[in-house]
Amino acid sequence: MPIMVKRLSVKAGDADKPLLNGISCTFGNGDITLLVGRNGSGKSTLLDAIGGLVPFEGGVEVDGLPLLPVSRSRQSGAERLGQVFQYPEAQLFARSVQGEFDYSLRYLKLSKIEVTRRTERAMREMSLDKRLREQSPLLLSGGQKRRVALASTFATEPEWLLLDEPTAGLDPEASERLTAYLLERKAAAGGGIVMATHDLDLLLPIADRVIALRDGEIAFDVPASQLAVRPELWERAGIDIPLCAALASRLGMSGKGAPTSFPSPQEAAERLAGRLPGTTGAEHVTASAVVDGSGPNRRGAHSNAPEPEPDCGPEVLREPGQSLALGAPAGVPSSGASSAQPKGKQRRIGASAKGNRWVLLLDPRAKWLFYAALSFGLLAQRSWPGLAGGILLTVLLAFWCQVPWRSTFSLLRPFLWFMAISAVISGIGFGEGGEYGDEVSAGFRIGAVIVSFPAVASTLFEWLKIVCAMIGGIVLSATTTPFAMKRGIERVLSPLARIRFPVEAISLTGSLLLRFIPVLRREADRFNRIAKSRGKRVRASGAMRLRDVPAMLLPLMMSLLQLANDLSLALIARGYTGTGLRRTSSVALRMRGRDWAVVAIGCAVLAALLVVRGE
Numbered sequence: 001m002p003i004m005v006k007r008l009s010v011k012a013g014d015a016d017k018p019l020l021n022g023i024s025c026t027f028g029n030g031d032i033t034l035l036v037g038r039n040g041s042g043k044s045t046l047l048d049a050i051g052g053l054v055p056f057e058g059g060v061e062v063d064g065l066p067l068l069p070v071s072r073s074r075q076s077g078a079e080r081l082g083q084v085f086q087y088p089e090a091q092l093f094a095r096s097v098q099g100e101f102d103y104s105l106r107y108l109k110l111s112k113i114e115v116t117r118r119t120e121r122a123m124r125e126m127s128l129d130k131r132l133r134e135q136s137p138l139l140l141s142g143g144q145k146r147r148v149a150l151a152s153t154f155a156t157e158p159e160w161l162l163l164d165e166p167t168a169g170l171d172p173e174a175s176e177r178l179t180a181y182l183l184e185r186k187a188a189a190g191g192g193i194v195m196a197t198h199d200l201d202l203l204l205p206i207a208d209r210v211i212a213l214r215d216g217e218i219a220f221d222v223p224a225s226q227l228a229v230r231p232e233l234w235e236r237a238g239i240d241i242p243l244c245a246a247l248a249s250r251l252g253m254s255g256k257g258a259p260t261s262f263p264s265p266q267e268a269a270e271r272l273a274g275r276l277p278g279t280t281g282a283e284h285v286t287a288s289a290v291v292d293g294s295g296p297n298r299r300g301a302h303s304n305a306p307e308p309e310p311d312c313g314p315e316v317l318r319e320p321g322q323s324l325a326l327g328a329p330a331g332v333p334s335s336g337a338s339s340a341q342p343k344g345k346q347r348r349i350g351a352s353a354k355g356n357r358w359v360l361l362l363d364p365r366a367k368w369l370f371y372a373a374l375s376f377g378l379l380a381q382r383s384w385p386g387l388a389g390g391i392l393l394t395v396l397l398a399f400w401c402q403v404p405w406r407s408t409f410s411l412l413r414p415f416l417w418f419m420a421i422s423a424v425i426s427g428i429g430f431g432e433g434g435e436y437g438d439e440v441s442a443g444f445r446i447g448a449v450i451v452s453f454p455a456v457a458s459t460l461f462e463w464l465k466i467v468c469a470m471i472g473g474i475v476l477s478a479t480t481t482p483f484a485m486k487r488g489i490e491r492v493l494s495p496l497a498r499i500r501f502p503v504e505a506i507s508l509t510g511s512l513l514l515r516f517i518p519v520l521r522r523e524a525d526r527f528n529r530i531a532k533s534r535g536k537r538v539r540a541s542g543a544m545r546l547r548d549v550p551a552m553l554l555p556l557m558m559s560l561l562q563l564a565n566d567l568s569l570a571l572i573a574r575g576y577t578g579t580g581l582r583r584t585s586s587v588a589l590r591m592r593g594r595d596w597a598v599v600a601i602g603c604a605v606l607a608a609l610l611v612v613r614g615e
């Protein structure tokens, strides 16, 4: 049965335009389907959505099964998928190549003999030397990493393969082995293969269907053979005509209305060689050497191509932003595939400054001073009305600075959980009287357990102050580049340097910590993706399962240590080994009128918060 995608949309954070907009298509059983399109058109996002790695709206069914398990007894569609990411580094994490195979095969609960058999076979298929099994995958070459990523997925023998740029970085021999493997698999098993690729010369000749994306929408969805006679489709997707398609036309391989195939690079070379006077073999020529200036990679090379046959199979043609022009995608039912996922995709916060333009242009010192005043005022609160005022100010500030709430909330979420749990625990008491005995009138008792509301409220009160200060910090770091943050704090603290206060070390440590937070998040996301995709742990919430944490913890720590090591090398390279040295900076700070106004408002906020703080 096919993979059916129905009205699938993926949104990124608070961005107005979705990354994918209402994609409907069917990946046929036994087919090799190519996803093509320019950089950023949404190919990887579509593969990730089908693999359950990003939240989406709409439906995905794999062989009639929903992507997410609906009950413990029912299989999830994700178990039939094997996905290889665009960058092998994003997928490899184990201490050895063998560890990669073990992890991929773990969910199948195979015997040790079977694991060894499958590992050896997949390594042979991808021409990986047996001796690499004990090697760390991180120490392999780029092409070897790609092969390990492919082989460890092939070893699981999934019904469906989702491959993102599978030939990138492979040498010609490995690419050829890969195409041979894919053709062999296609002939043997059920399921199918979906590949996002730019390597059309190699993969178009083996494709059955081609789906082109443009700006997150389907530009065309046709049988591959159609492309030989309809070169205008390439233009519709904003892609130059691939060499193999231009050659197919110029070599007369596509008869009138009967396109058959695209030549593989070898076949094209042989045919070209056969046409050259005085040559008999392909060994003297390369395909590209004989293609004249009007040939491939020029739009319109097929201007005299024959008219298409009207009945060449199901197809979908669509201009981005328009409704379907021809027919509906084959096999998409009107109802059913509806494993709706939670909305929204986490936006990368802190990578660069975002938010209100006016705030972005402020001097970082003004922002630091305002933040210090606000935090001090918040932490000084002793009464609920005062805290309510502080919360209101913080919310207004975040709203005015236009920092996306979703990203702020996702950063705070673990802390909010911790806050809620610790507040509840602080309210629990045991026994008849004691510390909470007097307060049980404002709470409840279950047997010997007493839950005191005043105790819960007082813990919440303290935590809420910290949460507000944290929101202020998130707003500050989201609207200021890390470098400006460092310079800002350095200059604010500079008077203390006279009393030998380590200003530079403190500001550097602070800014590194701030930089490390997004890095930590990125690494945690990477391991979450690995657990979901390779461990077949797709969950609607997008969170990692508790039982996957131990397996991922050690590699995560190793990866963080590696990052810390890289960072310290970078610092040494920049000369941060001596203290007290005066460094030049490319960021010139200047306090203007509006910056002083912000400092004055900060002082006013502090004064107001101190007035209302209560006893």
Ligand SMILES: Nc1ncnc2c1ncn2[C@@H]1O[C@H](COP(=O)(O)OP(=O)(O)OP(=O)(O)O)[C@@H](O)[C@H]1O
Binding pocket: 012, 013, 019, 037, 038, 039, 040, 041, 042, 043, 044, 045, 046, 086, 196, 345, 346, 347, 348
């Ligand atoms: N986590 C994310 N947050 C915000 N935007 C994202 C995120 N991931 C991808 N995008 C954006 O989505 C768009 C589609 O990206 P995608 O990686 O799917 O493109 P692609 O077609 O695979 O490109 P390429 O050919 O370069 O691999 C891009 O504009 C990218 O910037």
